[in-house]
Amino acid sequence: xxxxxxxxxxxxxxxxxxxxxxxxxxxxxxxxxxxxxxxxxxxxxxxxxxxxxxxxxxxxxxxxxxxxxxxxxxxxxxxxxxxxxxxxxxxxxxxxxxxxxxxxxxxxxxxxxxxxxxxxxxxxxxxxxxxxxxxx
Amino acid sequence: xxxxxxxxxxxxxxxxxxxxxxxxxxxxxxxxxxxxxxxxxxxxxxxxxxxxxxxxxxxxxxxxxxxxxxxxxxxxxxxxxxxxxxxxxxxxxxxxxxxxxxxxxxxxxxxxxxxxxxxxxxxxxxxxxxxxxxxx
Numbered sequence: 001x002x003x004x005x006x007x008x009x010x011x012x013x014x015x016x017x018x019x020x021x022x023x024x025x026x027x028x029x030x031x032x033x034x035x036x037x038x039x040x041x042x043x044x045x046x047x048x049x050x051x052x053x054x055x056x057x058x059x060x061x062x063x064x065x066x067x068x069x070x071x072x073x074x075x076x077x078x079x080x081x082x083x084x085x086x087x088x089x090x091x092x093x094x095x096x097x098x099x100x101x102x103x104x105x106x107x108x109x110x111x112x113x114x115x116x117x118x119x120x121x122x123x124x125x126x127x128x129x130x131x132x133x134x135x136x
Numbered sequence: 137x138x139x140x141x142x143x144x145x146x147x148x149x150x151x152x153x154x155x156x157x158x159x160x161x162x163x164x165x166x167x168x169x170x171x172x173x174x175x176x177x178x179x180x181x182x183x184x185x186x187x188x189x190x191x192x193x194x195x196x197x198x199x200x201x202x203x204x205x206x207x208x209x210x211x212x213x214x215x216x217x218x219x220x221x222x223x224x225x226x227x228x229x230x231x232x233x234x235x236x237x238x239x240x241x242x243x244x245x246x247x248x249x250x251x252x253x254x255x256x257x258x259x260x261x262x263x264x265x266x267x268x269x270x271x272x
Contacts, residue, residue, distance in 0.1 A: 017153045017198060019162035026155035026162050028198035030210050062153060062164035069237060074166050101205060 006075040006132030009063055010035050014100060016061040018042075018125075020081075022052035033061065034096050039124040040077065041084075041093050050121050053081035059125055071136030079127040093122050142211040142268030145199055146171050150236060152197040154178075156217075158188035169197065170232050175260040176213065177220075177229050182254050189217035195261055207272030215263040229258050 018031045029049055033042040040061055044050055053059055057080045064074040084090045154167045165185055169178040176197055180186055189195055193216050200210040220226045 015202060017164055019155050019164035021157055021162050025194050025214060026157050026164075026196050028153055028155035028162075028164055028196055028212065030198075030200050030202060030208065032205060058161050060162050060164055062166075064166050066151060066166060069168060069239070072166065076164065078161055103205070 001073060001075075001132030001134045003130055003132075005073075006077075006130045007037070009065060009073065009075045009132070010040075010061075010077055010127075010130065011037070013063045013065075016040070016063045018049060019060040019062060020049060020052045021056045021058075022048055027052055028062075031061075032097075032101055034100050035127075036096070039082075039126050040079070041096060041122070041124050043094065043097060043120045043122045045120055046118050050123075053123070054083070057081040061125060061127075067136070073132060073134035075130065075132040077125075077127045078129040079125040082124050082126060084122040084124055090122050093124070097122075137209060137211075137268030137270045139266055139268075141209075142213075142266045143173070145201060145209065145211045145268070146176075146197075146213055146263075146266065147173070149199045149201075152176070152199045154185060155196040155198060156185060156188045157192045157194075158184055163188055164198075167197075168233075168237055170236050171263075172232070175218075175262050176215070177232060177258070177260050179230070179233060179256045179258045181256055186257050186259075189259070190219070193217040197261060197263075203272070209268060209270035211266065211268040213261075213263045214265040215261040218260050218262060220258040220260055226258050229260070233258075 017028050019028050031042050033040045059081050061077045066072040084093050153164050155164050167178050169176045195217050197213045202208040220229050
């Protein structure tokens with residue numbers, strides 16, 4: 001698969017599997033994201049993946065389109081985790097995410113209604129390498 | 137999600153994302169597998185994931201059922217990579233895989249027709265910890 005085709009899948013997809021290393025073990029979890037051609041942007045509550053990425057910022061995003069066992073493509077984007085803490089940047093990132101994922105999830109709704117809930121972490125993964133494989 | 141529900145998804149699914157560590161980076165790739173309640177069994181040509189798992193046998197399998205942003209579940213099964221080299225065990229594992237995935241993929245067909253092609257590696261991941269999260 002060409003790098004262009006791989007990047008196109010990365011741009012069009014909204015759901016990726018984030019791979020990171022937690023302790024000595026790999027950790028993989030589905031995430032929604034936006035890709036602006038340099039970075040994947042996402043957000044999360046504090047938790048295992050945030051702790052893992054803060055400790056070991058080299059991560060990957062795997063995105064695929066699987067029709068069946070014989071027709072599939074998979075893209076792997078490697079990059080570095082960066083927390084977005086600057087107020088303006090954070091607002092822009094959240095606004096981009098909100099434009100793609102306009103509804104709050106039930107968990108986020110609970111948080112929005114609870115002033116004591118932890119603030120979500122907004123982060124980017126600065127992509128520096130993209131590879132793709134396909135069959136069919 | 138209960139451990140029983142997580143294990144049920146692991147049993148019923150056929151496609152997982154395998155997470156391993158290659159060098160200092162996480163590596164994630166889709167794999168077809170069979171789960172016999174103790175181990176996930178799969179096979180692969182020699183390549184990056186096999187090299188990575190031989191060097192760092194702690195891996196994970198992530199399996200999910202995503203309806204939409206608000207209705208999804210994801211299971212993470214941690215385990216240890218073991219290559220199946222014993223002739224009888226290898227035959228049993230391949231027979232199980234063939235019963236679930238009866239057709240050869242185009243790549244495998246090419247290999248079957250080429251006596252000089254490398255032999256596929258048959259392996260199990262001995263699962264020792266299963267966690268699950270869900271929304272909706």
